[in-house]
Amino acid sequence: MEPAISIVMPVRNVQGTLDPAIRSILAQTCTAWELVVLDDGSTDGTAQRLREFADLDDRIRPFIDGRPLGLPTRLNEGVRHSHAPIIARMDGDDVCYPHRLETQLAFLHENPEVDVVGAGMMVFTSDGTPRGPRSRAGGHEELTARPLRSEIGLAHPTWMGRRSWFLRFPYDPHAHRCEDWEVLLRAHTSSRYASLPNVLLGYREDRIKLRGSVEARQHQMLFLLRYGARHRQVMSSLIGSAGQLGRAARDTLAVLARRQDLVLDRRNRVASPSEIATWAALWAELTAP
Numbered sequence: 001m002e003p004a005i006s007i008v009m010p011v012r013n014v015q016g017t018l019d020p021a022i023r024s025i026l027a028q029t030c031t032a033w034e035l036v037v038l039d040d041g042s043t044d045g046t047a048q049r050l051r052e053f054a055d056l057d058d059r060i061r062p063f064i065d066g067r068p069l070g071l072p073t074r075l076n077e078g079v080r081h082s083h084a085p086i087i088a089r090m091d092g093d094d095v096c097y098p099h100r101l102e103t104q105l106a107f108l109h110e111n112p113e114v115d116v117v118g119a120g121m122m123v124f125t126s127d128g129t130p131r132g133p134r135s136r137a138g139g140h141e142e143l144t145a146r147p148l149r150s151e152i153g154l155a156h157p158t159w160m161g162r163r164s165w166f167l168r169f170p171y172d173p174h175a176h177r178c179e180d181w182e183v184l185l186r187a188h189t190s191s192r193y194a195s196l197p198n199v200l201l202g203y204r205e206d207r208i209k210l211r212g213s214v215e216a217r218q219h220q221m222l223f224l225l226r227y228g229a230r231h232r233q234v235m236s237s238l239i240g241s242a243g244q245l246g247r248a249a250r251d252t253l254a255v256l257a258r259r260q261d262l263v264l265d266r267r268n269r270v271a272s273p274s275e276i277a278t279w280a281a282l283w284a285e286l287t288a289p
Contacts, residue, residue, distance in 0.1 A: 003059070004032040005101055006082030006163070007090055010074035012040040014092035015049060017126075017204065020286040022053050022060070024095040024202075027285070030102040035060045036078045037092075041068030046092075072171035072179040079166045087166055089159040093204045095286055097278075100200040104160040107196060114140075115191045116161035116184075118154035119200040122275070123268050126206050128283040130276055132268030137197035144188045154193055156180035158201050165191065175223070177216035182223055199275065202282070207260055217247055 007025060011018065025035055039047050039062065050062035063081060079087060086105060090096065100119070107117050120135030136143070136153030143152050159180075169191070175182035184193070221241040227233070250263065271279070 001032070003034040003084040005030065005034075005086045005088050005105060005160070006078075006084040007033055007035045007088045007101075008038075008075060008078030008082060009035060009090045009092055010038045010040055010071055010078065011042065011046055011050075011092035012068070013042045013044045013046055015042075015044040015046045017093040018046060018049055020095050020283075021090070021092050023286045024097075024282075025090070026057065027098050028096065028101045029099050030105060033059060033088075033101060034083060036081050037062045038074040038078050038081075039064045040070070040074050041066055070173065070176070072173045072175060075171045075179065076173075079163065079170070082163060085163050087161060087163050089157055090201075091157050094157050095202040095282070097200045097202070097282060101160075103196065103198055103200060107194070108160065108162070111194065113192050114194045115165040115187075116154065116159055116193050118160075118193075118195040119158040119198050120196065121155055121158060121201045121203040122199050122271070122279050123203050123205050123264075124279070124283070126204060128280075128287065130271055130279050131205065131265050132271045133199050133275060134203070134268045135195070135197060135199065137195050139194050140188075140192045143193050143195060147185055147188055151181055152184040152188060152193065154180075154184060154195055155201075155203070157203060158195075176219055177212055178219045178223070181220060185223075185227065202279065205264060207264075217245065221245065 009021075014021070022035070025033065037050055037060065039050060047062070047064045050060075050064065054060045054062050061081070063077070086108060088101060088104070104117050104119060108114060120133055120137070123131040123134050125131065134155070138153070143154065165187075169183050169187040171179045172182050172186075224240045251260075
């Protein structure tokens with residue numbers, strides 16, 4: 001039977017976080033899925049653990065070639081290897097809530113005009129401590145109201161969309177560390193996005209990865225300037241670039257001042273008691289011996 005959803009998961013050196021990630025997929029209320037895992041040249045035990053999971057469940061399809069080709073290239077490979085008409089994104093250090101696939105798939109079936117739908121995330125640290133939910137719910141017009149001045153609010157690990165859209169708008173291999181942001185901006189005028197208020201994914205965030213943050217902001221600034229010049233939106237692109245520069249400076253100061261936990265916590269709203277209880281139960285189940 002062909003799967004309804006292909007989950008595309010590029011991984012690299014995630015031996016320590018892979019088990020709860022895959023366990024969360026095995027526990028989905030929607031069972032008509034395949035997991036397309038693309039190992040990007042891991043040097044730890046990731047590849048071996050993937051083979052062990054694949055031996056236990058034939059819906060898990062690992063692709064291992066030993067080469068580090070980068071996230072955008074692996075994402076495009078995953079789309080090509082997928083069998084389902086719907087593709088979900090996920091990373092090897094995050095976890096899905098049990099109803100994630102079912103909820104987003106139902107939304108896409110009920111809204112055939114939507115190409116990609118995101119959702120809310122519970123941000124957590126590696127010991128399972130919740131930082132709080134992070135989300136930006138809305139329809140296409142709300143999400144793309146100012147695409148050059150503020151980022152389109154679809155968290156990449158929560159994406160679920162139509163395979164035809166991913167084939168039409170492949171990731172740019174040169175969009176280093178901002179491949180999701182680049183493709184959303186490139187495609188937004190001929191696509192339809194949405195984001196659900198539901199918290200459907202646990203997103204691991206221990207610290208600000210300063211080098212990655214600064215590199216991503218630099219690439220975003222350059223792309224914004226080129227995009228603005230090409231589409232005669234120079235002022236908006238300049239404002240957006242200044243915003244990216246400000247975010248890079250903020251992250252740098254937070255790390256240097258040892259205040260990064262405060263900065264990271266402020267990106268999320270305060271979790272309700274029921275949200276904390278739901279998360280705690282999920283985390284306990286996924287990390288049980």
